[in-house]
Amino acid sequence: MYRGNFDIEDYLESREALRHLTVVEDGAGLKLTLRRYAEDDVQLALRLVELEDGIRLESLSAAEGINRFWLRVAAQDEERVWGCGEQMSYFDLRGRHFPLWTSEPGVGRDKSTYVTWQSDVVNRAGGDYYHTNYPQPTFVSSRRYFCDVETTHYADFDFRSADFHELQVWGIPSTVVLRSAPTFIQLVENIGAHFGRQPKLPEWVYNGVILGLKRGQAHAEAKLAEALANNMAVSALWCEDWAGVRETSFGTRLFWDWRWQAERYPSLDKMIDELRHQGVQFLGYVNPYLCVDGHFFPEAQAQGYLATDGQGQTAVVDFGEFDCGVVDFTNPAACTWFKDVIIKRQMLDLGLSGWMADFGEYLPIDVTLSNGVCAKQEHNRWPVRWAQVNAEAIAEAGLTDKATFFMRAGYSGVQAHCPLLWAGDQSVDFTRHDGLATVICAALSSGLMGNAFHHSDIGGYTSIFGNTRDAELFMRWTDMAAFTPVMRTHESNRPTENVQWFDDAEVAAHLARMSRVYVRLAPYLKSLVAEGSERSLPVQRPLFLHFEDDAACYAIQDQYLYGPDLLVAPVHEAGRSDWSAYLPEGVEWVHLWSGERYPGGQRVTVAAPYGEPPVFYRAESTWEPLFIEVADQD
Amino acid sequence: MYRGNFDIEDYLESREALRHLTVVEDGAGLKLTLRRYAEDDVQLALRLVELEDGIRLESLSAAEGINRFWLRVAAQDEERVWGCGEQMSYFDLRGRHFPLWTSEPGVGRDKSTYVTWQSDVVNRAGGDYYHTNYPQPTFVSSRRYFCDVETTHYADFDFRSADFHELQVWGIPSTVVLRSAPTFIQLVENIGAHFGRQPKLPEWVYNGVILGLKRGQAHAEAKLAEALANNMAVSALWCEDWAGVRETSFGTRLFWDWRWQAERYPSLDKMIDELRHQGVQFLGYVNPYLCVDGHFFPEAQAQGYLATDGQGQTAVVDFGEFDCGVVDFTNPAACTWFKDVIIKRQMLDLGLSGWMADFGEYLPIDVTLSNGVCAKQEHNRWPVRWAQVNAEAIAEAGLTDKATFFMRAGYSGVQAHCPLLWAGDQSVDFTRHDGLATVICAALSSGLMGNAFHHSDIGGYTSIFGNTRDAELFMRWTDMAAFTPVMRTHESNRPTENVQWFDDAEVAAHLARMSRVYVRLAPYLKSLVAEGSERSLPVQRPLFLHFEDDAACYAIQDQYLYGPDLLVAPVHEAGRSDWSAYLPEGVEWVHLWSGERYPGGQRVTVAAPYGEPPVFYRAESTWEPLFIEVADQD
Structure with a gap:
């Protein structure tokens, strides 16, 4: 691992087919005993349990020394597969393999771009198409089944073969489940039931855009005033720097010690009160590390709440000119402490209505944890543990319907704890593998895994090696964000080098306009939420979810249905004044802004000025009056 | 394959240890019968034959479906290994694995450089540390044995494990030989005997530098006159363009139709005669392809001498805006035709004293060959077949002691046919993985494989993406080349954008001076040849070949012994005025230019102006009078 990026290599000693199978009914199911040949010792014992809608394979025992597992699932030529967590580059996974290991998603993620090359050379951080904060060993097949492999070991799902999907796991999974449904809608509902559902978003979310600001209290208050003067609908201020900052050679970083820092926010408590009176919430930031020079590190260390290095010393991780301890969430006492002392006392008691729960994908694999499980095996589970700590703290404070948090990291089971995903740190551009359009792929793939609510940093985040965002990107991203569950801006990693809405009157006016579009659409959005x-139906849905019979829908990953009645085709290229979108067949579609009607089953081109992202509604929608109101200029 | 660069991927179905061994004496040796388990069918039968100095494993039979082979050779912690053909990046192979597949060697060969990145993005040609025109599944161990795997299948030798070397072959090798010797000198002699030896270089080589010129007859004659006026010792003109050129969007390319082209060389026959009277030879260029718009393609096609596409049509290969047929050297009649009609009639009869026998590493793997062997299996053998055609043509003309040729491609057995290697197409720079110093590594590794004679393009060849050579690089390369078996300049792929000796008086004078150094040293060089x-002792030798007991010698890959008595440490960085070299212990060394004496067993720093490359001789050498004469300024 180098700052959340991993080099993963394997040396394959032997791989042997377990060709000799014995089947015995054992009451609980069929007991499968697998050997390499008749005279062999038992290598693997499994139980096959029949379910109403599929099967479950349970592992019973494995011979010593077996540390890799390959399973083939029969495939068909025309079959498509989706899922594997939150994928940024490819929605349809067929034809590629997907290593499943939570990590930084990469900067650039395309070896042919300058940013990727420089990120690789300078920071070992360029990444590739499969890198994601949120992998999951679960896929959905166009044959209307899902397959989930229950494991936290490193895995690699290979969809390159014509006849089979090959699921590789670096350990023996506890179960493998295959379950089918008559429709994709039903299948996604079942996936949601399998992994857990999210609570509704808090009501304040619908009040407008969340403004990301990170330059202290005065700046936040001033920008809010500007926003309101612009007639912007604002639901919250999100101030990452509420706990302070530190200067490094890389620029201003946050101070990883999770409590109100008065130097930067002199009267934060009063500010939060006043904001609330204006109907504006205050959001903060937290992650599962504690900097060694902070207030909480010594306390956590003294209590034994930090992961160790195996020699009994606290493990410290270098995050770039500052070191941190890793809160050991395998220790229930550490979880309780983090929930009580940090989240409840420092954050909720202060009046925070939510936060970015950052990281989760960084558990170093060389630390020692209190539960005795190897960190390699805990690594993928870490985002789930981290989500659980946050969700439980909010629930224990009785605030589940009032406060929320958003995460980029995930893994199987995060659905039950994380109320809102955010798509991570896109580059501030339109690039194929790290730009605006990757956010759509992320929403669609994570949505099929039962994560109903997704959003992204408006304007992207990562600005590096001369790549900076311009007004066009910010406005196109805003256009899209108005048709996602949550609108939230981000100043990026280099605020002064990138366009901000408050530095550009046109951008501010545009953001204000789209915030009002978002607010007007809220009744419909609430029904989707x-x-x-x-x-567990995701708010943003692949077209085929409602149009199973339209073959043309299956290959589309840059459009989505926003609930059953809206279709959104965000502009994701620079310099465009029009845009083409595919409209599924069988219904008539109405262009939201012009009212023009189009029969489905064709690709149409519409004008696409800023502020009028290509959005269509079903002609027969009962929401038509609202949609007409939404489109009304103001 | 894309223009000589290959993407090679494998899908591993199963890999099983053959744990059950039966041994029977069968007269010819020990017959080894290998099974996975006692009741298994025989998977592999081998014969183990004891040799005077080692063992030979012969494969007798393999079960159907076995198409991969792994063999482990016991290793020790401190062991070093060398060889695997002509390696450009790493002389000591330990700690890395080496895919063995003849191909383009890559441009840049280092993912962190701009040239490599752009070569990958634009031309899929960046390459990596192991890419080479001349791989060979043979290695030499510091434990004083060599191991040769007789196969032409793709192979990958993995020297990363502490306890074993793992030799992977994509097929069953015919034999595996391990042979030891009491000294490295003896070991290299045995390797030479195993693979075949080279004839002596023709006497004319010692007359001076071979001037690479490729702008037609008038230019060649004019530049020779300039060279002679500069008091340059010239042995030959090497005019690649003797058969004509064609213009493409990439620039001027050669016309791949192997006969004198009068447009570019109006009176080449007379010119060659006149040159010979001046003691200057004329060299040309040939490769194993025939362009479809040339004179010879229709003839070769009509005779069935070209590889086909499996549907009976002639396979044509795109070389960048022109297509070529592939002469099928598995067809003896095609070899005879190429030797008689092209090499003897067009080249030797015209008076050529040698040529670059280019390519050999490009056999496309999707062509059909007359011998019925899969092109994947012929691919690695192709350089050897190509070398053999050239060598036999010269031998049949009775000119083995008069004419020569030089190749970059190679494979096991090329030693018996190729009289002179050239190091391929280095970048015109000092970079670690594609610049000047890689030529030393290439000479050392190929030398241990029994290739006694090596040289390189003075100044490098590949100029692309803004990378152009300057006078410093050309002069440093010249300094080194004077202490290699053959001095030869190259105008590079972009002659007008790169420094040429004839465009710069200082460079010309320097080349002239070093050509005289080379000539004065010729008596010593002849003894080495x-x-x-x-x-089979290579002229350029790793230090440990003569200093087995000096542990410090083993890690050095940027110096060489030039025969037993000279040590050469070429300057391979820009902007240097001095240079440090390690002098092996146990003898006293004399700095060639200053006469200063140094005890061995230390690293010394000497002044290193242009024209005085760091060279040292053994104080006790019987050649001392010659060395003193060589160093005499003139």
């Missing part, structure tokens, strides 16, 4: 919370 | 030809 209810569906998401109750049935 | 004789040793090379008779005993």
Whole structure:
């Protein structure tokens, strides 16, 4: 690992087919005993349990020394597969393999770009198409089944073969489940039931855009005033720097010691009160590390709440000119402490209505944890533990319907704890593998895994090696964000070098306009959020979810259905004044802004000025009056 | 394959240890029968034959479906290994694995450089540390044995493990030989005997530098006159463009139709005669392809001498805006035709004294060959077939002691046919993985494989993506080349953008001076060439070849012994005025230019102006009078 980026290599000693199978009914199911040949010792014992809608393979025992597992699932030529967590580059996974290991997603993620090359050379951080903060060993097949492998070991799902999907796991998974459903809608509901559902988003979310500001209290207050003067609908201020900052040679970084820092926010408590009176929430930032020069590190260390190095010393991780301890969430006492002392006392008691729960994908694999499990095996589970700590703290404070948090990291089971995903740190550009459009792929793939609510940094985040965002990117991203569950801006990693809405009147006016579009659409969005919370149907849906019979829908990953009645095709190229979108067949579609009607089953081109992202609604929608109101210029 | 660069991927279905061994004496040796388990069918039968100095494993039979082979050779912690053909990046192979597949060697060969990145992005040609025109599944161990795997299948030798070397072959090798010797000198002699030896270089080589010129007859004659006026010792003109050129969007390329082209060389026959009277030879260029718009393609096609596409059509290969047929050297009649009609009639009869026999590493793997062997299996053998055609043509013309040729491609057995290696197409720079110093590594590694004679393009060849050579690089390369078996300049791929000796008076004078150094040293070089030809001792030798007991010698890959009595440490960085070299212990060394004496067993720093490359001789050398004469300024 180098700052969240991993080099993973394997040396394959032997790989042997377990060709000799014995089957015995054992009451609980069929007991499968696998050997390499008839006279061999038992290598693997499994139980096959029949479910109403599929099967479950349970592992019973494995011979000593078996540390790799390959399973083939029969495939068909035309089959498509989706999922594997939150994928940024490819929605349809067929034809590629996907290593499943939570990590930094890469900067650039495309070896042919300058940013990727420089990120690799300078920071070992360029990444590739499969890198993601949120991998998951679960896929959905176009044959209307899902397959989940229950494991936290490193895995690699290979969808390159014509006849089979090959699932590789660096350990024996506890179970493998295959379950089918008659429709994709039903399948996604079942996936949601399998992994857990999210609560509804708090009501304040619908009040407008969350403004990301990170230059102290005065700046935050001033920018809010500017926003309101611009007639911007603002739901919250999100101030990452509420706990302070530190200067490094890389620029200003946050101070990783999770409590109000008065130097930067002299009267934060009063500010939060006043904001609330204006109907504006205050959001903060937290991550699972504690800097060694902070207030909480000594306390956590003294209590034994930090991961150790195996020699009994506290493990410290270098995050770039500062070192941190790793809170050991395998220790229940450490979880309780983090929930009580940090989240409840420092954050919720202060009046925070939410936060970015950052990281989760960085558990170093060489630390020693209190539960005695190897960190390699805990690594993928870490985002889930981290989500759980946050969710439980909020629940224990009785604030689940009032406060929220958003995470980029995930793994199987994060669905039950993380109320809102954010797509991570896109580059501030339109690039194929790290730009605006990757956010759509991320929403669609994570949505099929039962994560109903997704959003992203408006304008992207990562600005490096001369790549900076311009007004066009910010406005196109804003256009899209108005049709996602949550609108939230980010100043980027280099605020002064990148366009901010408050530095550009046109951008500010545009953001204000789209914040009002978002607010006007809220009744419809609320209905989708209810569906998401109750049935796990993602707010942003692949076209085929509602149009199973339209073959043309299956290959599309840069459009989405926003609930059943809206279709969104965000502009994701520079310099465009129009845009083409595919409209699924069988229904009539109405262009939101012009009211023009189009029969489905064709690709149409519409004008796409800033502020009018290509959005269409079903002609027969009962929401039509609202959609007409939404489109009304103001 | 894309223009000589290959993407090679494997899908490993199963890899099983053959743990069950039966041994039977069968007269010819020990017959080894290998099974996975006692009741298994025989998977592999081998014969183990004891040799005077080692063992030979012969494969007798393999079960159907076995198409991969792994063999482990016991290793020790401190062991070093060398060889695997002509390696450009690493002389000591330990700690890395080496795919063995003849191909383009890559441009840049270092993912951190701009040239490599752009070569990858634009041309899929950046390459990596192991890419080479001349791989060979043979290694030499510091435990004083060599191991040769007789196969032409793709192989990958892995020297990363502490306890074993793992030799992977994509097929069953016919034999595996391990042979030891009491000294490294003896070991290299035995390797030479195993693979074949080279004839002595023709006497004219010692007359001076071979001037690479490729702008037609008038230019060649004019530049020779300039060279002679500069008091340059010239042995030959090497005019690649003797058969004509074609213009492409990439620049001027050669016309791949192997006969004198009068447009570019109006009176080449007379010119060659006149040159010979001046003691200057004329060299040309040939490769194993025939362009479809040339004179010879229709003839070769009509006779069935070209590889086909499996549907009976002639396979044509795109070389960048022109297509070529592939002469099928598995067809004896095609070899005879190429030797008689092209090499003897067009080249030797015209009076050529040698040529670059280019390519050999490009056999496309999707062509059909007349011998019925899969092109994947012929691919690695192709350089050897190509060398053999050239060598036999010269031998059949009775000119082995008069004419020569030089190749960059190679494979096991090329030693018996190729009289002179050239190090391929270095970048015109000092970079670690594609610049000047890689030529030393190439000479050392190929030398241990029994290739006694090596040289390189003075100044490098590949100029691309803004990388151009300057006078310093050309002069440093010249300094080194004077202490190699053959001095030869190259105009590079972009002659007008790169420094040429004839465009810069200082460079011309310097080349002239070093050509005279080379000539004065010729008596010593001839003795080394004789040793090379008779005993396969390479002219350029790793330090440990003569200093087995000096542990410090083993890690050095940027110096060489030039025969037993000279040590050469070429300057391979820009901006240097001095240079440090390690002098092996146990003898006293004399700095060639200053006469200063140094005890061995230390690293010394000497002044290193242009024209005085760091060279030292053994104080007790019987050649001392010659060395003193060589160093005399003139």
